[in-house]
Amino acid sequence: MASQGNSKGEGKILILATESCAYPGADSVGQAHSSYPANTYILRVRAPVLFPESFYFDCFRKGISGIIIMSCGEECPYEGAYHALAKRLDNVYKKMKAMQLDLRRLRLTAICTVCNRAFLNEVKQMNALIQELGPPQLSA
Numbered sequence: 001m002a003s004q005g006n007s008k009g010e011g012k013i014l015i016l017a018t019e020s021c022a023y024p025g026a027d028s029v030g031q032a033h034s035s036y037p038a039n040t041y042i043l044r045v046r047a048p049v050l051f052p053e054s055f056y057f058d059c060f061r062k063g064i065s066g067i068i069i070m071s072c073g074e075e076c077p078y079e080g081a082y083h084a085l086a087k088r089l090d091n092v093y094k095k096m097k098a099m100q101l102d103l104r105r106l107r108l109t110a111i112c113t114v115c116n117r118a119f120l121n122e123v124k125q126m127n128a129l130i131q132e133l134g135p136p137q138l139s140a
Contacts, residue, residue: 011065011130013123015042016051017111022070024113032116036123047071049085053092056106057099060138065130066104068122070111099138104129 017023023044029036045051048069059067069089071082086108093103107126111119 010037010039011133011135012063013037013040013066013068013126013130014059014064015040015068015070015123016045016048017042017070018048018072019044019046021072021113022111022119025070025111025115025119028114029116029119034116034120036120037127039127040123047081047085049081049088053088053095056092057095057138060101060105060136063135065133065135066126067106068126069106069108070119070122071108072110072112101136101138102133105133105136 015022015026017026023042026042048071056067069085071085089106089108092106096103096106107122109118109122111122
C-alpha cells in the first residue's frame with residue numbers, strides 16, 4: 001500500500017515484479033498494511049527477460065527515475081531466463097555508462113513471495129537514491 005503525500009516533483013520508481021515470486025511479495029506488503037512511497041508503480045510481469053534493452057531507456061526518457069527488477073532469481077520457473085536477464089542487464093549497464101546515466105538507477109534483486117522487509121528496503125533505498133540524484137539526464 002503506497003503512502004500518501006506524493007509531491008509533484010518527486011521522481012517515479014518502476015518495479016517489474018515477477019508474477020510467481022515478487023508480485024505476491026509486493027501483495028504481502030499491502031496485506032501487512034505496510035506503506036512505501038507513493039511514487040512507486042508496480043508492473044506485474046511474467047518474466048522480466050521479455051523486455052528489450054530499449055525498454056529501460058524509454059522508461060528513463062518518459063520520466064521514470066529508477067527501475068527495480070524484482071525477480072525470482074535462480075528460482076525462476078523459466079529455464080535460463082534469469083541468466084539471460086542478467087546478461088541483458090549487463091548490456092544495459094554498459095549503455096547507461098556510455099550515456100553517463102547513473103547505474104544505480106537500475107537494480108536487479110530477488111524477492112520471494114513473503115519478503116516484506118526486503119521489498120520495503122529495496123523501495124526505500126531506491127527512493128532515497130532518486131531523491132538524491134534527481135531526474136535522469138540522458139546524453140548521447
